[in-house]
Amino acid sequence: MSLFKRSVVSEIMSHAGVVFSTLLVVWLSVLLVRLLGDAANGAIGGDVVLGLATFSSITALPVILSVSLFIAVLTTVTRNFRESEMVVWFASGLSLKDWIRPVLRCAVPIALLIAFLTLFASPWAYRQIEEYRQRYEQRSDLSKVTVGQFIETQDGARVFFAEEPVTPGDELGRVVARVIDPEWLSVVAAESARIETQENGDRFLVLSEGHRYDLKRDTSEFRLFDFDKYGFRLESRADATSPAAMRELAERQIKARPTEQLFRDGNDTARSQIMWRLALPLAALNLALLAIPLGSVNPRLGRSGDLLMAGLIGLLYMNLINLSRGWIGSGQLDFRLGVWLVHGVFAALMAYMLWRKLRIKAPREARPAG
Numbered sequence: 001m002s003l004f005k006r007s008v009v010s011e012i013m014s015h016a017g018v019v020f021s022t023l024l025v026v027w028l029s030v031l032l033v034r035l036l037g038d039a040a041n042g043a044i045g046g047d048v049v050l051g052l053a054t055f056s057s058i059t060a061l062p063v064i065l066s067v068s069l070f071i072a073v074l075t076t077v078t079r080n081f082r083e084s085e086m087v088v089w090f091a092s093g094l095s096l097k098d099w100i101r102p103v104l105r106c107a108v109p110i111a112l113l114i115a116f117l118t119l120f121a122s123p124w125a126y127r128q129i130e131e132y133r134q135r136y137e138q139r140s141d142l143s144k145v146t147v148g149q150f151i152e153t154q155d156g157a158r159v160f161f162a163e164e165p166v167t168p169g170d171e172l173g174r175v176v177a178r179v180i181d182p183e184w185l186s187v188v189a190a191e192s193a194r195i196e197t198q199e200n201g202d203r204f205l206v207l208s209e210g211h212r213y214d215l216k217r218d219t220s221e222f223r224l225f226d227f228d229k230y231g232f233r234l235e236s237r238a239d240a241t242s243p244a245a246m247r248e249l250a251e252r253q254i255k256a257r258p259t260e261q262l263f264r265d266g267n268d269t270a271r272s273q274i275m276w277r278l279a280l281p282l283a284a285l286n287l288a289l290l291a292i293p294l295g296s297v298n299p300r301l302g303r304s305g306d307l308l309m310a311g312l313i314g315l316l317y318m319n320l321i322n323l324s325r326g327w328i329g330s331g332q333l334d335f336r337l338g339v340w341l342v343h344g345v346f347a348a349l350m351a352y353m354l355w356r357k358l359r360i361k362a363p364r365e366a367r368p369a370g
Helices: 004-041 047-080 086-090 098-137 243-256 259-265 268-295 304-329 334-359
Strands: 151-153 158-160 177-178 185-198 203-216 222-233
Touching: 004 047, 004 098, 047 268, 086 222, 098 243, 098 268, 098 334, 177 304, 177 334, 185 222, 185 268, 243 268, 259 268, 268 304, 268 334, 304 334
Parallel strands: none
Antiparallel strands: 151 158, 158 177, 177 185, 185 203, 203 222
16 A cells, blocks of 8 residues: 555656646746737836746746646546556555545645645735836836837837937937827937936936927928927826726736735625635645546547546636636625635535446356356
């Protein structure tokens, strides 16, 4: 029995390590491509890409760990059946239910780690991400400009291109800017640019030795200005925010809120977030146990159908958790029921499937000859 447990635990953890490494590399690759694209477009600063990638990876670890554990148990059980090792274990007096203890030996520590991540580490990581974004949004348009690149701000209303400064004291060299407002389309070119702060706290972008070209929309009216110095007030953070941006900000804030504060809030939105944080460690345990009957396949049959069915069941589990979270947030589902409902259904499914696999029909009695 001890040999069986050691071999099962060792193989599950080995498979889990390989799957976890693979999923993490894939996640980081996709994340870095997206973050670098945002940095190139001026949505974030290039100096915060590494920090955002680190904190975003922390928020993704609970799901990655849950999926890794599920795949590891599934592939371990499947391999033992495919290579007929289960015949040896069954002949030694073991049954499929003897897999439960070694699987739990692997799953419980991982579920506790996931609980720590969802309840404490992930909210902290979301707060760090939010601080990074807020610090970047507080920077002026000029500070977001990267030398030698076109940078968009204000959702494309301003586009900047700047060269290296050649005069001491200048923050940027030659600058070309396109500015769109409801009435005019303007192009401004200047030899240099810098930021000036007035006594009352107003901040201005000051361009030196340049030209401004204005074209009135839908007319032929055209204006040309030559200037030695030209300044305009930078945008204020007190400007109205669009409803979509406000919803996104609210979503980021609820994810970043500490768990104990969510319990104090006591509203439906807070309860839905609590449900999600509690759901992932429970789902990891359920999926690990569910992988035992799902992985006990007939070695003479193809493996594609069984793996596809296991993947669909895991995907359905996660989608139902998300659906329940939405219902709790909208008040359509009571929190006390919703926090256990999906897990109870899949626990019952796991027990039923395991019972079906354990049920062995008694052999027919042999009839005497003659």
